[in-house]
Structures are given as C-alpha cells and as structure tokens.
Amino acid sequence: MTGDHYFTAEPTTDAQPREVEFSVADRDYRLASAGGVFSATRLDPGTAVLLRKADLPAADTTGELLDLGCGFGPIACVLADTAPTATVWAVDVNARARELTAANAARIGATDRVRVAAPDDVPGDVHFAQIWSNPPIRIGKEGLHDLLLRWLPRLAPDGVAWLVVARHLGGDSLHRWLADQGWQVERQASQKGFRVLRVTR
Numbered sequence: 621m622t623g624d625h626y627f628t629a630e631p632t633t634d635a636q637p638r639e640v641e642f643s644v645a646d647r648d649y650r651l652a653s654a655g656g657v658f659s660a661t662r663l664d665p666g667t668a669v670l671l672r673k674a675d676l677p678a679a680d681t682t683g684e685l686l687d688l689g690c691g692f693g694p695i696a697c698v699l700a701d702t703a704p705t706a707t708v709w710a711v712d713v714n715a716r717a718r719e720l721t722a723a724n725a726a727r728i729g730a731t732d733r734v735r736v737a738a739p740d741d742v743p744g745d746v747h748f749a750q751i752w753s754n755p756p757i758r759i760g761k762e763g764l765h766d767l768l769l770r771w772l773p774r775l776a777p778d779g780v781a782w783l784v785v786a787r788h789l790g791g792d793s794l795h796r797w798l799a800d801q802g803w804q805v806e807r808q809a810s811q812k813g814f815r816v817l818r819v820t821r
C-alpha cells in the first residue's frame with residue numbers, strides 16, 4: 621500500500637500494466653492502463669455516461685479540444701478518433717497518466733494530433749473549441765472550483781464544455797456554482813446517478 625491518490629504527480633504504486641476495453645459510438649477501444657491512475661481496470665461509469673450522452677464532436681471539427689484530467693486517456697482517444705482534423709490536448713497532473721495517454725494516442729494512430737501535457741505546459745494562447753472533463757472531484761470543492769476557473773475561461777467564444785459529475789459527489793451544486801459564475805449550464809442528461817452538464821458562455 622502507498623498513499624497515492626489518482627491525482628498524485630509521480631505515482632509510486634506498482635505500475636502493473638493493464639488493458640481497458642470499451643466501445644463508444646460503435647467503435648471499439650483497447651487502451652493501456654496501469655496502477656496509480658484513475659479507474660485503471662475499466663472505463664469509469666461516469667466517463668462512459670459522458671461519452672454516451674454528450675454530443676461527440678462532428679467528424680469535420682477543427683481547432684483545439686481539451687480533455688481536462690485525461691487519466692489514461694479514454695476521452696482524449698475518443699475525441700481524436702471522432703474528430704480526426706482536430707488537435708486534442710490531454711492534460712493531467714499525474715505523470716503516469718500522461719505516459720499512458722501518449723501510448724494510447726499511438727495505439728489509435730493519433731500521436732500527431734494528441735498533445736499530452738502537464739497543466740503548466742499548455743501554451744497560454746491556446747483556446748478550446750470544446751473542453752471535456754470527468755473532473756477530479758476528490759481534490760475537494762475548492763480545488764475543483766480553482767481548476768474550472770483556470771480552464772473554462774479558455775473556451776473559445778462559441779465553445780462548449782462537457783462535464784460529468786456524480787450527483788452524490790455534488791453534480792447539482794456544481795451546476796449551481798457554474799451558473800452563479802455566469803456560465804450557461806444545461807443538464808444534458810442524467811443517467812446512473814451521473815449528471816452530464818453542457819457549459820457555454
């Protein structure tokens with residue numbers, strides 16, 4: 621046992637390679653995963669609801685998309701696959717998560733279109749047509765708010781952010797807080813206890 625959380629910067633947990641299989645929009649994925657990252661053994665149910673219920677980017681989407689808190693990269697890979705002319709930024713504080721996401725981008729043949737980065741390594745002038753996140757609720761409410769206050773303002777003027785949060789982990793209070801911050805927030809879907817929020821300016 622170690623004290624690692626999934627958001628530890630440099631996990632010391634045994635890397636124990638694994639594979640996670642899932643399907644989204646009739647495409648099958650088999651991605652590399654490992655100990656020390658979020659939901660290492662299966663596609664997280666919240667992420668599954670997000671990818672099922674949010675509007676995946678159109679095939680001709682261009683510009684920059686963000687997977688905020690990419691983990692081993694399931695969202696980034698689905699975005700890169702469905703929007704082959706877009707660039708996908710996959711950002712995480714966890715170095716192992718970043719390594720896995722880079723490996724998974726290579727697996728799906730999207731190395732040149734997936735930019736894997738630590739948060740401070742994303743150039744400040746990049747703005748996002750879409751932000752996708754199953755955000756790290758476990759960092760605490762203040763940390764979560766700081767994270768969203770840092771990245772949501774980087775949405776392009778007509779951009780859209782898709783978030784999934786479990787209701788019992790504060791999905792509805794996050795909805796209210798975002799609205800109080802001046803964002804337009806719609807509950808796009810509610811399934812299996814997860815709220816899928818669509819956030820625009």
Ligand SMILES: C[S@@+](CC[C@H](N)C(=O)[O-])C[C@H]1O[C@@H](n2cnc3c(N)ncnc32)[C@H](O)[C@@H]1O
Pocket residue numbers: 626627628658659664667688689690691692693694695711712713714717739754755756757759767
């Ligand atoms: C709930 S997990 C989702 C992971 C992945 N997107 C998935 O669906 O399986 C949230 C991720 O956010 C990352 N994270 C935590 N704090 C962060 C921060 N300040 N900036 C970026 N990512 C962060 C964690 O390391 C974790 O990988």
